[in-house]
Structures are given as structure tokens and as C-alpha cells.
Amino acid sequence: MGPTVNGQQNINPALEEAESSHLVSHEDYLGAIEAVLMVAEEPVTPAELAAAVNLPQHQVQVLLDELRAEADGVDENWPGDKPPGRQRGFELREVAGGWRYYSRLRYADQVSAFILGGQTSRLSxxxxxxxxxxxxxxxxxxxxxxxxxxxxxxxxxxxxxxxxxxxxxxxxxxxxxxxxxxxxxxxxxxxxxxxxxxxxxxxxxxxxxxxxxxxxxx
The missing domain is CATH 1.10.10.10 (Winged helix-like DNA-binding domain superfamily/Winged helix DNA-binding domain)
Structure with missing residues (x-):
């Protein structure tokens, strides 16, 4: 759970109205959405994510923005002061009406070499x-x-x-x-x-x- 102030738990503002039978930490919500996206074979809509983690869509959107910034190594200074992180080899994109993790474009050659064994499979x-x-x-x-x-x-x-x-x-x-x-x-x-x-x-x-x-x- 998150830190406490005057004996009360400090809940992140993005989660303060969570429609859940029990409260979990901000990190748990991030982890749950991340886990769903990791196993998805196609973009997942905010509505589907909201149903999976039992949160309103507007709160899911806040969490998605944080996950995207985290993958990009961007310091959003939210929910607390954090030093800039390393840009990850993957990125979170909003595509075709949903969200999905992709390998970062700058590493396309290395990913292709691993998956295709040096061969290409492209349209003519x-x-x-x-x-x-x-x-x-x-x-x-x-x-x-x-x-x-x-x-x-x-x-x-x-x-x-x-x-x-x-x-x-x-x-x-x-x-x-x-x-x-x-x-x-x-x-x-x-x-x-x-x-x-x-x-x-x-x-x-x-x-x-x-x-x-x-x-x-x-």
C-alpha cells in the first residue's frame, strides 16, 4: 500500500474514486494493466482494460499515460519526484483504437535478426x-x-x-x-x-x- 499521512493512507488522486471492492496500491494497478497488455495479441481498448482492473476509463487513461512515459524514460514527476528513467527497448502505443506494447523502432534490425534469422518477410x-x-x-x-x-x-x-x-x-x-x-x-x-x-x-x-x-x- 502507499505511504501514510497522519495515520491515513495517501491514495493517488487518479485512483481516489476507484470502483473496487477493495483498495490496492497505485503500483498494483499499473502492474495489472501492464500484465494485460503484455499478453495481448492485438490492441486493447481502454474499456476492456477498465473492465479487467475494475477502474473507470478516465483513471485507466491516466495509468496508460504513466506507463507510456515510463517506457519512454520520461520524468513526469507524478505520482512523486522520480529521476528520469532509461528508455526501454519497448514502447506503449495507442493504435487502432486500443493500446499495445511494441518493440522500439530503433531496434527493428536486431529484432528482425532474432525472429527471422536474417531473412525478411515483407510485402512485394x-x-x-x-x-x-x-x-x-x-x-x-x-x-x-x-x-x-x-x-x-x-x-x-x-x-x-x-x-x-x-x-x-x-x-x-x-x-x-x-x-x-x-x-x-x-x-x-x-x-x-x-x-x-x-x-x-x-x-x-x-x-x-x-x-x-x-x-x-x-
Whole structure:
């Protein structure tokens, strides 16, 4: 439990209204959330974390911010005066509407060497180009993507769907062509919270400004 003042326990302000049958220390709440995130295979929402540790979401958010700062080695001076810590080899990111631990990007080469044994498992240039066009122009039909790339993209799109990076989103009301969008898995793989966080790469996609005309004539 935390330190006492005048014989009473000093509870952290972020936890003073905890809806729990019994009080635990601030460190215990941090540890519980950390443990859940460590075993999660996909981003965990604040609501899911709140249910797991029996705390209101706004208090869980405070704890998440502290865990993120701790992993980054940032001195938040809360809940007490603490010296700056070492930046950890992992980081806590808010992605795809939830939170998840990731290895830090600066150590990507070392992590890849350990997991892949020096080999790479990446999307082909054709798949990356197709994915980029769809990410920036979704929902979009295959014919429009093919018009930009100058090649048939049917096989590439099927592969991206199978890998969970793309999904269908109905049909074009004019042409009847199937429309494609990126998925939450796509955001998670890129470590993004929403499509608004995509880098501003549109100027590097030749012909993207002609997509509307292409889709209309498809």
C-alpha cells in the first residue's frame, strides 16, 4: 500500500474514486494493466482494460499515460519526484483504437535478426504500391488502382485481403465494382491510431488526382 499521512493512507488522486471492492496500491494497478497488455495479441481498448482492473476509463487513461512515459524514460514527476528513467527497448502505443506494447523502432534490425534469422518477410513492391493507393484513396475499385499502377492488380488485391490488410466495402453505386478499404490490421501493423495519421505521401502517387475520372469511366 502507499505511504501514510497522519495515520491515513495517501491514495493517488487518479485512483481516489476507484470502483473496487477493495483498495490496492497505485503500483498494483499499473502492474495489472501492464500484465494485460503484455499478453495481448492485438490492441486493447481502454474499456476492456477498465473492465479487467475494475477502474473507470478516465483513471485507466491516466495509468496508460504513466506507463507510456515510463517506457519512454520520461520524468513526469507524478505520482512523486522520480529521476528520469532509461528508455526501454519497448514502447506503449495507442493504435487502432486500443493500446499495445511494441518493440522500439530503433531496434527493428536486431529484432528482425532474432525472429527471422536474417531473412525478411515483407510485402512485394507491387503489393506495397497497391496498398498505398488504396490507403490514400479508399474506398476504391481495383480498376482505379490498376489505372494508376498501369498493371492488373487482381492477384495482389486478393493477397492483401488474405493477409488481413484489405477488406471489401460494398460496391460502387454507378459501376457495380467492388470497393476496397484498409483494415484495423493495417493500422496495427503500421502502428497508427487512424487513417488521419498516415504520412502525407499523396504527392508521391503519380496520377492520384485522376482517380475520380478513372472510377467514373470504369
Amino acid at each position: 513492391p507491387a503489393a506495397l504500391e497497391t496498398l498505398a493507393v488504396i490507403a490514400y484513396r479508399q474506398p476504391v475499385a481495383r480498376s482505379a488502382v490498376a489505372a494508376i499502377r498501369g498493371v492488373n492488380v487482381d492477384g495482389v488485391v486478393r493477397t492483401l485481403v488474405q493477409r488481413g490488410l484489405l477488406d471489401t466495402a460494398g460496391t460502387d453505386p454507378v459501376t457495380g465494382a467492388t470497393l476496397y478499404t484498409t483494415t484495423a490490421e493495417f493500422l496495427e501493423r503500421l502502428g497508427l491510431d487512424s487513417l488521419e495519421d498516415l504520412p502525407k505521401l499523396s504527392p508521391h502517387l503519380p496520377g492520384v488526382e485522376d482517380l475520380d475520372e478513372t472510377e467514373t469511366s470504369a
